[in-house]
Amino acid sequence: MLLLVQYTLIFASVLMLVALGGCFSEHSGVINLGLEGIMVIGALGGALMMRYAPAGLSSFAMIALVVLCAVGFGVIYSSLLAVASINFKADQTIVGTALNMLGTAAATVIVKAINTAANPDDVSSTIQYVNQKKAFIVNIGSFQFNWFMVIAVIALIVAYVTLYKTRFGLRLMACGEHPQAAASVGINVLKMRWAGVLISGIFGGLGGICYILAGVSEWKFENGVAGFGFLALAVMIFGQWKPQRIALAALLFGLFRALSNVYTGFNFLVALNIPSTVYNMMPYIVSLIVLAFTSGSSRAPKAEGIPYDKSTR
Amino acid sequence: MKKSIWKSNAVQSLLASLICIVLGLLIGYIVLLFINPAGAGKAIIAVIKNFMNYSRANLQLKNLGATLVKTAPLLMCALSVLFAYKVGLFNIGAAGQYTVGICASLYAALAWHWGWLACLLFAVAVSALWGTIPGLLKAYCNVNEVISGIMLNWIGLYTTNMILTNVKESTSPYTFHIANENPSAILPTLGLEKLFAGNTKVTVAVPLAIVLAIVISVILNKTRFGYELKATGGNKNAAKYAGMAEKRNIILTLAIAGALAGMGAALFYLTDYEQWQCTASSVPGMGFNGIAATFLGGLNPIGTIFSSYFIQHITTGGAYVDKTMYCSQISDLISSIIIYLCGFVLFLKFAMNSSIARREEKLAAAEKAANEQKGGDK
Numbered sequence: 161m162l163l164l165v166q167y168t169l170i171f172a173s174v175l176m177l178v179a180l181g182g183c184f185s186e187h188s189g190v191i192n193l194g195l196e197g198i199m200v201i202g203a204l205g206g207a208l209m210m211r212y213a214p215a216g217l218s219s220f221a222m223i224a225l226v227v228l229c230a231v232g233f234g235v236i237y238s239s240l241l242a243v244a245s246i247n248f249k250a251d252q253t254i255v256g257t258a259l260n261m262l263g264t265a266a267a268t269v270i271v272k273a274i275n276t277a278a279n280p281d282d283v284s285s286t287i288q289y290v291n292q293k294k295a296f297i298v299n300i301g302s303f304q305f306n307w308f309m310v311i312a313v314i315a316l317i318v319a320y321v322t323l324y325k326t327r328f329g330l331r332l333m334a335c336g337e338h339p340q341a342a343a344s345v346g347i348n349v350l351k352m353r354w355a356g357v358l359i360s361g362i363f364g365g366l367g368g369i370c371y372i373l374a375g376v377s378e379w380k381f382e383n384g385v386a387g388f389g390f391l392a393l394a395v396m397i398f399g400q401w402k403p404q405r406i407a408l409a410a411l412l413f414g415l416f417r418a419l420s421n422v423y424t425g426f427n428f429l430v431a432l433n434i435p436s437t438v439y440n441m442m443p444y445i446v447s448l449i450v451l452a453f454t455s456g457s458s459r460a461p462k463a464e465g466i467p468y469d470k471s472t473r
Numbered sequence: 474m475k476k477s478i479w480k481s482n483a484v485q486s487l488l489a490s491l492i493c494i495v496l497g498l499l500i501g502y503i504v505l506l507f508i509n510p511a512g513a514g515k516a517i518i519a520v521i522k523n524f525m526n527y528s529r530a531n532l533q534l535k536n537l538g539a540t541l542v543k544t545a546p547l548l549m550c551a552l553s554v555l556f557a558y559k560v561g562l563f564n565i566g567a568a569g570q571y572t573v574g575i576c577a578s579l580y581a582a583l584a585w586h587w588g589w590l591a592c593l594l595f596a597v598a599v600s601a602l603w604g605t606i607p608g609l610l611k612a613y614c615n616v617n618e619v620i621s622g623i624m625l626n627w628i629g630l631y632t633t634n635m636i637l638t639n640v641k642e643s644t645s646p647y648t649f650h651i652a653n654e655n656p657s658a659i660l661p662t663l664g665l666e667k668l669f670a671g672n673t674k675v676t677v678a679v680p681l682a683i684v685l686a687i688v689i690s691v692i693l694n695k696t697r698f699g700y701e702l703k704a705t706g707g708n709k710n711a712a713k714y715a716g717m718a719e720k721r722n723i724i725l726t727l728a729i730a731g732a733l734a735g736m737g738a739a740l741f742y743l744t745d746y747e748q749w750q751c752t753a754s755s756v757p758g759m760g761f762n763g764i765a766a767t768f769l770g771g772l773n774p775i776g777t778i779f780s781s782y783f784i785q786h787i788t789t790g791g792a793y794v795d796k797t798m799y800c801s802q803i804s805d806l807i808s809s810i811i812i813y814l815c816g817f818v819l820f821l822k823f824a825m826n827s828s829i830a831r832r833e834e835k836l837a838a839a840e841k842a843a844n845e846q847k848g849g850d851k
Contacts, residue, residue: 193619240813250816253563253619254768258813261761265805272800273508280797382802383754390623397620437635444624451621452614
């Protein structure tokens with residue numbers, strides 16, 4: 161039971177972080193379908209930091225460095241989306257999809273190059289971080305507490321305050337609702353949208369490193385992040401683009417994702433004799449059902465997905 | 474005044490695609506340089522040469538055949554993405570529709586011992602049904618087809634693994650060879666193997682895929698049905714107002730897109746070129762490469778034939794890089810860079826058009842000035 165809570169919380173943290181990223185991007189008016197790719201690149205940044213971090217680093221320094229690196233990679237990578245969709249008015253769906261494919265391909269090529277350079281016989285795309293991972297984890301009895309749970313809660317509070325209580329957040333949302341109106345009162349729409357996308361890069365990168373630290377101590381980059389970026393988008397839609405609701409939605413989705421890891425610990429679930437594949441499918445099926453019921457009445461930012469054009473009204 | 478050939482849409486699309494290809498290869502080359510400057514030039518040439526890496530003519534032909542065998546499913550996936558895109562839908566679910574197509578065709582061939590035509594049609598039917606799911610969700614529940622498509626990709630992958638485990642070899646994670654179990658399910662070659670130095674994997678699939686590309690082109694451009702679909706894509710509400718069944722059109726489009734992707738799966742797996750690995754942890758890249766081929770082909774079914782070949786050419790070519798320095802995924806990297814660059818095509822065309830317009834204006838102004846001068850001299 162404790163294990164289920166532990167996995168639910170960590171997966172919910174991942175989903176919430178990434179969904180908050182999507183939330184900022186969409187409120188500024190840019191659909192960020194590239195979150196999956198941003199997660200992969202963020203995870204790559206963090207994993208590389210762990211690989212090259214000097215031994216004997218204090219856990220605080222380790223966490224700070226890894227987080228910083230993941231965020232940095234995420235932000236740089238998200239600028240590819242920003243430049244294409246904001247300055248060049250590219251189709252956001254195509255660019256987002258390209259970023260997803262590019263993220264996995266680039267991470268695979270980079271990790272394989274590093275592994276092969278270190279050892280010519282090693283052609284895997286795996287990075288191991290068994291020892292480094294310990295910095296992130298505090299054992300409380302049999303419960304493995306992960307510092308990312310705290311980071312996720314802080315991120316939630318920061319996101320809520322930024323969006324609703326600051327001038328910046330309110331202006332950002334105006335750019336996603338009616339950019340021309342926002343521009344007419346002197347807001348720089350392009351700048352605001354850049355800010356929205358880069359913030360989604362911060363959160364996406366954080367979510368990525370959090371995801372690969374969730375249950376395992378090595379990551380094979382060929383696998384990407386298994387559709388988690390898109391699950392996060394489902395969480396965001398279910399959460400109606402509001403941080404507090406996103407948090408609740410993330411907990412629900414996290415629970416279903418956690419079940420596939422730990423269902424063998426529950427006698428009544430094992431007794432049902434359902435193949436493990438069904439549990440693997442569960443998060444995706446649940447999200448489809450949830451989307452079917454919530455998308456009809458959804459209240460998305462009005463101008464999302466439409467490139468800003470000064471000359472239209 | 475003569476109309477400049479640079480103004481024609483086809484020329485501009487072609488030019489834009491060529492720019493994307495050149496830039497994509499260039500960036501790929503730069504990445505290789507970063508990894509290991511010593512062999513970068515050789516590696517990128519190996520990717521571009523693909524089957525021409527062999528020096529003997531019959532080996533070249535055989536490997537050209539192998540590339541064509543894989544081009545057929547890619548072209549079908551690209552057509553699937555293209556067909557939906559013309560109706561304003563982004564069918565990222567093509568990868569999942571392709572996967573359930575594999576599941577249906579292999580299960581029918583290996584478990585039920587059906588003939589190839591029956592297997593093919595079964596795969597088409599199952600994938601079409603799979604495609605109607607995001608269609609229904611989009612039409613009646615307003616669910617974004619990209620997100621539902623991704624979810625269905627994963628559901629399709631796990632389902633396929635689960636079902637095909639029943640027809641796999643006991644010692645490996647791979648499904649049985651069709652050639653051993655049920656030769657009647659293998660696609661007929663129609664004597665095509667003679668053209669490719671006896672490569673019997675080259676089957677009716679290759680010409681069939683090309684014919685279907687032409688059929689799709691005719692349906693989209695020359696029939697009322699195609700016009701209605703495009704009108705629905707242009708503006709759903711206007712289509713409804715004009716009396717078209719817009720919900721039906723959306724569902725039908727995704728069903729057809731699914732059918733095309735599923736057919737691609739059957740056209741590839743019924744050649745027995747490859748077996749399905751029942752422990753696969755991600756959907757085959759075919760569906761995603763189809764997106765690359767669609768946009769690289771300038772959103773034209775005929776253009777897609779060539780772009781599909783190109784994407785498959787470099788994907789297969791990736792296998793020829795020096796494995797002690799680089800990995801074959803470098804071609805995935807290049808094709809994803811190409812898709813990213815395709816996002817800029819609209820801007821490129823806009824830039825071309827405005828530069829032409831500027832030049833014409835200048836010319837006209839110069840002509841006018843010259844005429845006035847003549848007038849003044851008189």
